[in-house]
Amino acid sequence: MVDKYLFLVFFSGILLASCGSGGGSEDQLSGEIKIDGSSTVFPISEAVAEEFRTEAPDVRVTVGVSGTGGGFQKFLRGDTDINNASREIQPSEVKTAEENGIEYVQLSVAYDGLAVVVHPENDWVDYFTVEELKKIWEPEAQGEITRWSDVREEWPDEELHLFGPGVASGTFDYFTETIVGESGASRGDFTASEDDNVLVQGVSTDKYALGFFGLAYYEENKESLKLAGVQNGAGNVVRPTMQTVSDGTYEPLSRPLFIYVRKEAAQQENVQQFVHFYLDNAPMLAEQIGYIPMPDSVYQVQRKKFEEFAGSQTDSVSTGSDS
Amino acid sequence: MNNTNSSRFKDKAFRVFGLSAIIFCMLTLVIFIGFIIYQGAGRLSWDFMTSLPSRFAERSGIYTAWIGTLWVLVLTTLISFPLGVGAGIYLEEYGNKGKLSKLLEINIANLAGVPSIIYGLLGLQVFVRMMKMGNSILAGALTLALLILPIIIVSTREALRAVPSSIKEASVALGASKWQTIWKQTLPASFGGILTGVILAISRAVGETAPLIVIGALAYVPFVPESPFDEFTVLPIQIFNWVSRPQHEFAINAAAAIIVLLFITFLMNGIAVYLRNRWQQKINW
Numbered sequence: 054m055v056d057k058y059l060f061l062v063f064f065s066g067i068l069l070a071s072c073g074s075g076g077g078s079e080d081q082l083s084g085e086i087k088i089d090g091s092s093t094v095f096p097i098s099e100a101v102a103e104e105f106r107t108e109a110p111d112v113r114v115t116v117g118v119s120g121t122g123g124g125f126q127k128f129l130r131g132d133t134d135i136n137n138a139s140r141e142i143q144p145s146e147v148k149t150a151e152e153n154g155i156e157y158v159q160l161s162v163a164y165d166g167l168a169v170v171v172h173p174e175n176d177w178v179d180y181f182t183v184e185e186l187k188k189i190w191e192p193e194a195q196g197e198i199t200r201w202s203d204v205r206e207e208w209p210d211e212e213l214h215l216f217g218p219g220v221a222s223g224t225f226d227y228f229t230e231t232i233v234g235e236s237g238a239s240r241g242d243f244t245a246s247e248d249d250n251v252l253v254q255g256v257s258t259d260k261y262a263l264g265f266f267g268l269a270y271y272e273e274n275k276e277s278l279k280l281a282g283v284q285n286g287a288g289n290v291v292r293p294t295m296q297t298v299s300d301g302t303y304e305p306l307s308r309p310l311f312i313y314v315r316k317e318a319a320q321q322e323n324v325q326q327f328v329h330f331y332l333d334n335a336p337m338l339a340e341q342i343g344y345i346p347m348p349d350s351v352y353q354v355q356r357k358k359f360e361e362f363a364g365s366q367t368d369s370v371s372t373g374s375d376s
Numbered sequence: 377m378n379n380t381n382s383s384r385f386k387d388k389a390f391r392v393f394g395l396s397a398i399i400f401c402m403l404t405l406v407i408f409i410g411f412i413i414y415q416g417a418g419r420l421s422w423d424f425m426t427s428l429p430s431r432f433a434e435r436s437g438i439y440t441a442w443i444g445t446l447w448v449l450v451l452t453t454l455i456s457f458p459l460g461v462g463a464g465i466y467l468e469e470y471g472n473k474g475k476l477s478k479l480l481e482i483n484i485a486n487l488a489g490v491p492s493i494i495y496g497l498l499g500l501q502v503f504v505r506m507m508k509m510g511n512s513i514l515a516g517a518l519t520l521a522l523l524i525l526p527i528i529i530v531s532t533r534e535a536l537r538a539v540p541s542s543i544k545e546a547s548v549a550l551g552a553s554k555w556q557t558i559w560k561q562t563l564p565a566s567f568g569g570i571l572t573g574v575i576l577a578i579s580r581a582v583g584e585t586a587p588l589i590v591i592g593a594l595a596y597v598p599f600v601p602e603s604p605f606d607e608f609t610v611l612p613i614q615i616f617n618w619v620s621r622p623q624h625e626f627a628i629n630a631a632a633a634i635i636v637l638l639f640i641t642f643l644m645n646g647i648a649v650y651l652r653n654r655w656q657q658k659i660n661w
Contacts, residue, residue, distance in 0.1 A: 089592070096621065099596045100431035106598060115607055116596035117511075118617065119589060127592065248620045250627075269622040342431055343622050 082109040084323045089117035090124025090137030091223055093267065094310045097163060098137050100338040101331045108330060112323045121223040122146075125313075129155050134318035135328075138311040139165070139223030143236075156316035158362035160355045161309040162331065163339035164347055166268035166293035167228060169281045169306070172260045177201070177208050180282030180290040183232060183305065189215070189263070191233045195240035201261065215243035216255040216264030222247060228265060231305040253278065265306075268293050269343030298345045310344065319363040328363075332356050409638070416631025424632060428598055429614065433625030436618075438633050440597045444513070444608040445582060445640065447601055451517030452524070452581050457574055460525050464532025464570075469558055488526035495523040496587030504591050511592030514604040519587050524577035531573020535566040568652035575648035579641050585612040611637045 088098050095118050102114040119127065121138045128136035129149045142150075142159065150157065169186070171178050185205065189198055201208040218224040220237065225245075230236040246252055249266040256264040257277035271278055271293075282290040285304050297303035312331065318324045332355050336346035427437025471477045499519030509515040539562050547557040563570075588610060595617050597609045611633055618630035 089594075092617075092620070095595060095617070096431060099429065102596055102598065103428070103430055113599055114596075115594045115598070117589075117592060117594040118613070119592070123590075132592075249622065250620060267622070273622040273624060338431065 082323050082326060083111040084113070084321065086112060086114045086135065086318070086324055086327055087117075087133040088115065088135040088137060088312075089119050089127050089133045090135075090313075091121040091139040091310075092118040093121075093139040093165065093223055094137035094162070094312065096342045097310065097335065097339055097344065098135075098312070098331075100342060101327075101334060104334055104338065105327055105330050109323065109326060112327065114327065120221060121226075122221075125149075128157070128313060128315065129153055131155060131315065131317070134315055134324055136313040138313055139308070140226050140230075140236075141311065142313065157313045158316075158319065158359060160312050160314065160328070160332070160359055161347060161351065162312055162335045162355075163310050164298050164307050164345040165310055166298040166303055166345060167224065167265050167306040167308065168268045168271040168293050169263070169265045169283060170256050170271055170278045171264075171281055172256060172258075172262050173277060173279045174260050175279055178263075178279075178281050180284055182284045186232045186283070187234070189213070190217075190229070190239050192238050192240055195242050211261050214255075214259050214262045215240075216252045216262055217243050217245055218249065218252070218266060219245045219247040224267065227308050228306070231308075267343075268298065268345070272343060295340075295345055299348060307345075309347070314359065314362070316362070319359070325363055328359055329356070332359070412631050412634050412638070415628055416633075416635050419628050419632035420635060424629075425636075429596055429617075433618075433621075433623060433629055436626075436629050438611065438614055438636060440600055441609050441611045441614040441633065442636055442640075443600050444593075444597070445610045445612075445637070447513050447604070447608060448517050448520065448588075448610055449578065449582055449640070449644075451513060451604060452520045453574075453578055455517055456521035456524055456528055456577070456581075459521070460528025460574070460577075461532050461570060463525070464529045464536065465558065465563075467529065468533045468536040469554070469562070484526050484529055488530060492523055492584055493586040493590060495519055496590030498522065499587060499591045509605070511594070511607055512605045513601055513608045515591050516588050516593055516608065516610075517604070519591055520581040520584060523584065523587060524581050527577040527580070528574050531577070532566075532570050535569030535573065536562060538569060539565045564655065568655045571648050571651050571655070575644055579644055582637070582641060582644075583612055585610075585616055589613060611640075 088102070095116060098116050102116055105112065105114060116137075117124070117133075121136075121140055124133070124136045124138070125142065125146045127133045129146060130153065136157075138159075142157075149155075169181060188194060189204055198204060199213060200210055201213050202210040204213070217228070217239075220239075225239070226236045229239045233239060244252075244255055246255075249270045252264050252266050253270050253274050256262040257274065271280055280292055282292045283303070283306055284290050285302060287302075289302070291297050291303045293303045293306065298307045301307065312328075314324065314328055319328070332352050336349075336352065339346050424437045425442065426439050427435060428439055429441075430436045467477065467480065471480075496519060499515060499522065503509050503515040503518050504511060507515075509518075543561055543565065544557055547561045548554075552560070592607075593613060594607055594609045595613055597607060599606075601608050615630045615633045615637070618626040618633065621627075
């Protein structure tokens, strides 16, 4: 037991020392780490796994893309060690966890902004209020809100064409929950696709289109889309940028992305090492992929949370230096 | 006179219709393949074939994906070929043609139309969980084998049926047993057709994504499978994964991976055509 603890301190030290750079020396670390879940979080976990290979080449980290819900099904059976999630665990899943005796910890790893976009030639939209978005997307809107002028009177009397992520995606769940007020509640008469690039194409080729998807897809297609602002709770119109998503002013359409770690896994050295590595490198990797790093203080909180959950002492990492 | 004119016109009209149908099909195919090759050919390289996936598109490769696809391909063939052809032979040659066989026939034909994700769910429950194979290549190959079995059975039966009954009767009349007739006459004569069916079915299996994702095939695997019990990923999953990334460079990777997948499929079809021709030359009645 004491040995184990010493090991941990030792590893954490190395981790901090070599933070961000390659050239780990703990080849003795081995075993498997199984990750599954959200395809939105996948790129971050893939990047972390890729970098972790230089730290601990003998640890076999695998990542699947069953979706947040599909991933939780496996996670809550104990089939996987870590679940990627683009939304929080749902009450029904919590119940399954209790039934199966699975304990877990939820860690936020990055932010994703949901961009509300229109066609570049759309010269009437500058911003939406949350009420307007709700009016457009709520189930009652089906067949009722069909023209731009139905949303705001001064807007043209032209058909409104809606594009959004498919109902199986966590993005859809998040949007409906924050805008409509109930997860999954939405009108059905919109063009849905699980592939956000299809939505990009749809909105960029239709002057009367309105769509929403992850900010990274807007960033990569700036020239063919127009970003709409969203009025936040404080009454300011905010457009999603690295800055506004990170500092929380672009709300309510900024969401955290999570990983869930299972208790039994969290007690293994290789998983502990991996999760620390994840939190240390997430800011840099998230940015490279197109997501938005959280403030350092938030990562600090996640580290502490994981330390306590894993049952090891917090002081070994509490001084954490971020890259 | 009038009558001949009208039938000539119909004849011509039908020819034009047939021709335009073929041009339409070929044109779509040529545009599609041309576009993919235009996009992805430049990305193909030895590095691309031997690198692991990465967050940097230009460093990414399909090493584990194409090897996984080959594994799945070989195992699926080994499992589905004997089962499918055996079942087909039994149903066509041995099974009595009663109501039961009619029912079976309808069911098998219906199974061929069941969406692939349903097979994935079946595979998840039976192979992955009940038989405890985990999300291994074997579980994936068994699932895909189930998926294409109906197609193989149906095409095997079609091929057997195409053998003239005079041949079979002559064989039996000369004192050959049923087995001798099947082995020496019917099977060789129909083998080309059977092979075509099998290869088409397997080509379908190679492109499947949904059932494999359901049984837990992964998207990022940093090691090459060494046995049928290892975890795996396949090309279609990697392609789908890349296509849905926001960065355009990944779309180019996807195009290059599609070229590799197409190449594998073409190669298989090529083998099928070659084998069929060889078999047909052997038959001299």
